[in-house]
Amino acid sequence: MSTASTAPLAEGTADGPVPVKTGPSGPRARSARAYLLYVAGKLGGAAVSLFAVLVTSFFLFRIIPGDPVRTMTHGRQVSAEQLASLRHQFGLDLPVWQQFTGYCVKALSGDLGISYQFHAPVGELIAQKLPATLLLTGVAVVIYSVLGLWLGTRSAWHRGRLGDKVNTGVALTLWSVPSFWLGLLLIITFSVGIGPIPGMFPTGGMESGGATGFAYVADVAHHMALPVVTLVAVGYAQTLLVMRASLLDEMGSDYLTTARAKGLRDDLVRRHHAVPNALLPTVTMVFINLGHVAAGSILVETVFSWPGLGGLFYQALSVPDLPLVQGLFVVFAGAMILMNLLADLLYPLLDPRVGR
């Protein structure tokens, strides 16, 4: 971030409106054209990545050892004829190249196939569970990103003081805690209740069932409280630490001295000058985290019996249920590509030097 100090100086010295031409060949038009080119480049890159993911997902999961038919029928009364019939039904008796072309043609038309174990379209299964995952992980990521940004900024600004030590100490401790263990502790303490603490929250699930309207929203929020707290507690440290480190990088910069020399309050120097320049790495990480939202959190979803995609992925892998595992991989990777794309598109807005 050593070069970042030039930008705010340029901005800071642009005291008053800069005279610009408004014609089609003026700097603004050139800047817009550059941005459009930048956007087009990023979109093209994302499309290529997505196609690569589509192809990779087919071969990646065929490397995993295991026979889906045997795993699914293990321990059950099945004849050799039934096993052969299931293989035929799933298309596993076809040569790999035929399976691959069939998969590509279908995938490009939006059909991800039929799950072996659930006998339902993969798209439908994913759509069924995606909202639950987006809700839980999405809320948690947004909360811990905002919390991490805020606490990281405070820690860096007051570096070395007691507040900073407590802040980073607590965050690092929570980060080291296994999420399933923390989740179980929260269930025992706040769901079942210990001593004077009453059991305030449900022990698991997403809803009690049957409620409608506001009661339903409140019911879901009630079920969501502990898993969100768990995810936030173990997750906010990384945003905090990245924000703290990048702000510390900025703090010795000349432009901050200039800002102070102009008589700005310390609070303003921090918020208006230092933080915006320290944001870029943090924003990258926040978007990476948002990319992970679709994948959910297998451990937290399991401990709180949250009906999300994390658990579905685990079940799909253990068979392996090839169409389902491929479909989920495409969705997870697609979400990551999309979020990276969004981050790329946002950079020029946060830092005008990007994309020029």
Add this chain to the structure above:
Amino acid sequence: MDTTTVPRNARPSSRVRTLLAVGAVGATALALAAAAATPLNPAPRQVKAATAAADGKRTLTVAVSQSVDSLSPFLAQRLVSTTVHRLIYENLTNYDTKDNHAIPGLATKWEPSPDKLTWTYTIRENSRWSDGKQATAEDAAWTFNTMMKDEGAATANGSFVANFKKVTAPTPTRLVIELKKPQATMAALDVPILPRHEWEKVGDFSKFNNDKKFPVVGNGPFVLTDYKVDQYVKFRPNQKFWRGAPKFDELVLKYYKDGDAAVAALRKGEVSFAANLTPAQAASLAASRNIKVNDAPGRRFYALATNPGARSKDGKKFGDGHPALLNPKVRQALFAATDRRTIVDKVFQGHAVEGEGYIPPRFSAYHWKPTAGQKIAYDPEKAAALLDEAGYKKNSAGKRVGKDGRPLDFRILCHAIDPNDKAVGKYLQEWWGDLGIGLKVDCRDNVSDPWLAGEYDLAFDGWSVNPDPDFVLSIHTCAALPSTPKDTGATDNFICDKKFDELYAKQTTEYDAAKRAGLVKQMQSRLYDTGYMNVMAYPNALEAYRTDQIKAITTMPESGGNIWGQDGYWSWWSAVPADGGDTSGESGSSTGLVIGIGAAVVLAAALGAFVAMRRRSTAEDRE
């Protein structure tokens, strides 16, 4: 303070503020929108849960962990799904809670023709579908015929109709099944009979999951009223069930993907019953008030399987099993050096029974014990002597070496996720190590591949046994071997023994129950003597329920048996609610809901106040 040096339009703070604001608003919006948009479509469902206790509704809530694979009996293979089907549909027969013998279900009686090739079932007249229509022999004939004709409909239970030649329903109360060859298991057809008038509308059975229209039409003791993937399955009692209606007002299978969370829910009273407990969980629950731990004989056996040299039906050999294991004395020595008592006491912490015959003692009619002279007891000295006799003497380094100079170093396949396999593996390393035998405990996430390829020496094995033992016996016949090394057969560990096969063929056609049981015991005796399948223990089923919610419940076997995964619907059908108990288990949640919402409101207010204060403190600077 002069702040005009910072042009308003260039203020970076607006971006930060916007980002934070977007974050906060996003979190709220996401929470509300996703909650509203979640595919949960709570339309015409019974409103209860939080208000259940107030309504006086007596709900029996059972914690389950396995996802339903399908609600169509043609497709469902998992235990939780077949349990659901056992509650909502009748099979032709059921099993007695005392000794598992076949008793009437949808059929009141069944008899074979003198040539043993035709079975006639009399269908009861007092079983109605939950939509009011009569359940008839035609429904049964349609169910079996569909499985015989349609590949998709044969997915789950095709093996039951593999030997059927023709199925007809000459009258509404008479079902006739013609067989290709005699079959002794005709009173054990665990196939749910479906209402033809509902199911014949289905187009593709391989894709129909029976999970869109509720209530599901059935004729079992319960009616399935609602289902949400990995959240719950709800039932109401079938008031017209011919055996009598269940006593609880509602049965809910509620999902707990984590065992410890299920135990917490049981402790709190959110669920009435939890199964598959670990010994530690059982010990901790045993001390709790209003909770009864049920430590019952299980239906599984836990065995040491030996690779007898993998081969296919075409006579080709494959795999790399250790040749020393083909010597019966070596197999006997290994089992004689396996302390089953210690395995039960230390690994299963007392929650198991020492293994002997192949079929667990729970199935008393078929359980067999070795005679005193036959039994291979734990005796390390005898084991050493057997190895000496077999020509595997200890060398100077203390290792047992064969005449070919190859040491006795074995591999044992273990399931990476099974702590029992790992613990027993460590004991075996110690016990067999004392004899001079090396053992590599090969724990894998997926044991299927080496297992099917015959690339192992020994393996930890276990099967859940049905009241009719035909299937667990069939997996050790030559007919179960794969056709070629590339194929997959139904075989368990490639055992192919002529004498065992002869006995198997005899029991298949023996319709006299006592004589058949005698043959099954002879088969177990043969299996024991050949020593390729050594049962070490029968693990118990550990489960617990709340006595303030369930007053009485039928176990299977009736005396000291288990509750979850019975052969039949006995436990949930017979469960009696406790008097005055809070059976909903959700009343605590409703209080919690209020407190929770209150806490959220306070938090939001605090956040709002904080932001407002921040804004005010810098207002001057912004002017």
